[in-house]
Amino acid sequence: MLANHVIQVNDLQRSLSHGGRELHILRGITFSVAERQWVALTGPSGSGKTTLLSLLAGIDRPTRGSIYLDGMEISHLSEDQLARFRNDTIGIVFQSFHLIPTMTAQENVETPLYIGPRRREARQLARQMLERVGLADRLHHMPYQLSGGEQQRVAIARALVSGPRVLLADEPTGNLDSATSKQVLTLLKELRTQLNLTVVMVTHDPQVASWGDRRLHMIDGRLVDVPVAQATLDGELHYPAGMGV
Numbered sequence: 001m002l003a004n005h006v007i008q009v010n011d012l013q014r015s016l017s018h019g020g021r022e023l024h025i026l027r028g029i030t031f032s033v034a035e036r037q038w039v040a041l042t043g044p045s046g047s048g049k050t051t052l053l054s055l056l057a058g059i060d061r062p063t064r065g066s067i068y069l070d071g072m073e074i075s076h077l078s079e080d081q082l083a084r085f086r087n088d089t090i091g092i093v094f095q096s097f098h099l100i101p102t103m104t105a106q107e108n109v110e111t112p113l114y115i116g117p118r119r120r121e122a123r124q125l126a127r128q129m130l131e132r133v134g135l136a137d138r139l140h141h142m143p144y145q146l147s148g149g150e151q152q153r154v155a156i157a158r159a160l161v162s163g164p165r166v167l168l169a170d171e172p173t174g175n176l177d178s179a180t181s182k183q184v185l186t187l188l189k190e191l192r193t194q195l196n197l198t199v200v201m202v203t204h205d206p207q208v209a210s211w212g213d214r215r216l217h218m219i220d221g222r223l224v225d226v227p228v229a230q231a232t233l234d235g236e237l238h239y240p241a242g243m244g245v
């Protein structure tokens, strides 16, 4: 475990049996992410980005390899340990928000606190987090009464209300127009600084990826590290000589 590396992944592999065939989705991935770093994970559709994020989140388990999060090897934890660890250490945001449609914004943000020691503070903490994401006047709105950008803000508040160190985001602006995307990314940037978050954000959009400090590019279950300066805005990636994809 490298000092100050909140995420460390070694030779991560994920295979599945599918129709009698072995499908190699992740083919040996190694990288680490320093505390407070914002990594943009890019790559074509089907390259394994969501699978990698699910493994980091402890939602899926690797076939081989190790995942250290905040110094803890998570791939061998029991389901109960993993659930607790996930609740304390990791916040997750999805492209399609995944809010509970029958709950208000406030109730959606409270839900992660119902199963922890801070249950009695849930209302207050949820309200504070919604104020922080700029939704002080939307506490009692239902998801359908909110715009896409507002719904994603609620989802971000819910992801962060338990005070995780790591935020995982899968195409967080994928359902938003470019002006709203910029607002959400600005918010994530502020929250990263204020809350000392380490962020892994999946995106297929090079403009969105440029918000990261660093870019990791996946192709066919493998990783190629691309410095942000070498990614152009026309969507093409130019690899340094000798990097060999």
Ligand SMILES: Nc1ncnc2c1ncn2[C@@H]1O[C@H](COP(=O)(O)OP(=O)(O)O)[C@@H](O)[C@H]1O
Pocket: 016, 018, 023, 025, 043, 044, 045, 046, 047, 048, 049, 050, 051, 052
């Ligand atoms: N449960 C599954 N069963 C069969 N194939 C899967 C399953 N999960 C993922 N895959 C395959 O693994 C590859 C990577 O998927 P995914 O991680 O969703 O890629 P990305 O997020 O980069 O688009 C794809 O080819 C996908 O079809």
Ligand SMILES: [Mg+2]
Pocket: 049, 050, 051
């Ligand atoms: Mg995906």
